Amino acid sequence: MATAVAGALGLLWGWLWSERFWLPQNVSWADLEGPADGSGYPRARHILSVFPLAAGIFFVRRLFERFIAKPCARHVGILDSGPYQTQPNAILEKVFISITKYPDEKRLEGLSKQLDWDVRKIQCWFRHRRNQDKPPTLTKFCESMWRFTFYLCIFCYGIRFLWSSPWFWDTRQCWHSYPYQSLTSGLYYYYIMELAFYWSLMFSQFTDIKRKDFLIMFVHHLATIGLITFSYINNMVRVGTLVMCLHDASDFLLEAAKLANYAKYQRLCDTLFVIFGAVFVATRLGIYPFWVLNTTLFESWEMIGPYASWWFFNGLLLILQVLHVIWSYLIVRIAFKALIRGKVSKDDRSDVESSSEEEDVTTSTKSPCSSNSSNGANRVNGHMGGSYWAEE
Numbered sequence: 001m002a003t004a005v006a007g008a009l010g011l012l013w014g015w016l017w018s019e020r021f022w023l024p025q026n027v028s029w030a031d032l033e034g035p036a037d038g039s040g041y042p043r044a045r046h047i048l049s050v051f052p053l054a055a056g057i058f059f060v061r062r063l064f065e066r067f068i069a070k071p072c073a074r075h076v077g078i079l080d081s082g083p084y085q086t087q088p089n090a091i092l093e094k095v096f097i098s099i100t101k102y103p104d105e106k107r108l109e110g111l112s113k114q115l116d117w118d119v120r121k122i123q124c125w126f127r128h129r130r131n132q133d134k135p136p137t138l139t140k141f142c143e144s145m146w147r148f149t150f151y152l153c154i155f156c157y158g159i160r161f162l163w164s165s166p167w168f169w170d171t172r173q174c175w176h177s178y179p180y181q182s183l184t185s186g187l188y189y190y191y192i193m194e195l196a197f198y199w200s201l202m203f204s205q206f207t208d209i210k211r212k213d214f215l216i217m218f219v220h221h222l223a224t225i226g227l228i229t230f231s232y233i234n235n236m237v238r239v240g241t242l243v244m245c246l247h248d249a250s251d252f253l254l255e256a257a258k259l260a261n262y263a264k265y266q267r268l269c270d271t272l273f274v275i276f277g278a279v280f281v282a283t284r285l286g287i288y289p290f291w292v293l294n295t296t297l298f299e300s301w302e303m304i305g306p307y308a309s310w311w312f313f314n315g316l317l318l319i320l321q322v323l324h325v326i327w328s329y330l331i332v333r334i335a336f337k338a339l340i341r342g343k344v345s346k347d348d349r350s351d352v353e354s355s356s357e358e359e360d361v362t363t364s365t366k367s368p369c370s371s372n373s374s375n376g377a378n379r380v381n382g383h384m385g386g387s388y389w390a391e392e
Contacts, residue, residue, distance in 0.1 A: 017044075020307075020308060021308040022234050023307070023309075024305070024307050032179065032235070041179070041181070041182070041235060042233065042235050047229055047232065049192060050195050050199055051199065053192065053193070054196040054197070054199035054203065055200075055203075057196055061200065061204070064146055065142040068145075069142035069145040070138065073137075073142060073145075073262075073263075076263040077263065078137050078138050078141050080136065080138050086128045086129045086132055089125065091111070091115060092125055095111065096126065096129055101130055103126060108123065140258075141259060141263070144255045144259050147252075147255045148252050148255035148256055150197060152252040154190075154194065154197070154248055155245065155248040155251075157190065157193075158241065158244060158245035159245065161186050161187070162242070162245055165238075165241070167238045167242070171239070171242070172295070172299050173238070174236075174239040174295055174300070175299060175300045175303040176303070178304050181235060181238065187238075190244070191228065191232055191240065191241070194244050195228045195229065195232070198225050198228070199225060201221050202222070205217065205218060205221070223316075228244070230309075230313065231313065234309050234313070236313060239295060239296055239300075242292055243317070246283050246287060246288055246291075247283075249279060249283050250279040250280040250283060253272060253275055256272050256276075257269050260272055273334075274335050274339065277335035278335075280328060281328045281331070281332065284324035284327070285325065285328050288321065289321060293314075293321065296317055
């Protein structure tokens with residue numbers, strides 16, 4: 001029995017690392033074992049170093065949020081205050097926990113008779129009870145500030161690294177002498193840091209603000225990790241750096257717009273979001289297909305020819321382009337509404353960061369059923385950040 005299991009595992013391992021899938025014809029893993037100009041080639045075992053680095057990034061993030069982001073939030077007037085606490089009511093709480101958070105008209109009328117409360121008062125209770133579970137603006141500000149800092153730093157590093165790289169100016173260099181392309185220290189650090197960051201997001205997603213698009217973001221992070229890992233193992237790292245830098249170009253702008261939103265700088269928020277939308281569309285619908293896909297589909301076909309993992313890699317990149325088109329349409333629609341109405345409108349896909357769904361949380365001493373809100377930042381909280389824009 002043990003021999004059969006070992007044999008099955010051996011076959012699975014051999015299939016998983018099949019040279020005919022991963023590498024071009026007449027190339028074997030043994031060919032990539034030796035050094036390349038003293039720098040070596042990418043190896044699958046290098047990926048193991050990502051996990052302790054991801055844990056380190058997660059730890060640094062906690063320190064950053066506590067000692068840097070939180071003081072910055074207080075400096076711009078964001079207070080560490082929770083939502084309004086609803087009036088305790090055992091009957092309504094049981095309905096909220098066990099049955100529904102959004103009672104229909106029939107249930108509202110029944111509760112009104114049972115409690116001798118006005119229907120409007122019950123609606124107000126449920127609204128504020130939902131808001132009570134939502135995170136404070138301070139927490140969201142700290143999360144966005146961390147992402148803004150990382151995205152900006154990694155984008156600056158990527159531009160600095162690629163500026164001196166020949167394939168940045170001539171994409172045909174991505175395939176020259178492939179797969180015998182040496183792995184420089186700068187390229188290694190760039191790749192591993194990006195991969196570790198997305199692994200840290202996978203970890204932190206279970207401790208961060210719980211969003212409606214949790215599953216979508218989980219799948220997105222998993223796909224991103226898979227694409228980066230795949231391109232590293234089969235040494236498509238040169239074109240991989242172009243893809244990563246291109247995607248980082250707009251991410252920090254979105255986080256900056258969210259920071260302005262939380263700080264109640266509405267005009268700055270709208271301006272940054274429109275800039276983000278322009279950069280997103282230009283990079284994802286312009287540069288990406290005519291620069292990146294052109295080299296992965298046509299120049300690589302001409303220089304190295306297709307093979308199994310080549311088809312798989314380009315298939316993933318084409319799927320990514322389809323998503324770019326969808327996201328660009330949604331961003332443009334939101335940006336257009338921002339220009340017309342004077343503020344960013346609600347994201348059509350998911351109210352990812354919303355602190356309220358019908359009404360703002362009242363954090364002052366006003367009545368819980370007051371129609372006014374003392375937290376104006378919450379009015380557009382997250383209306384600009386969809387599932388992909390928040391964590392690409």
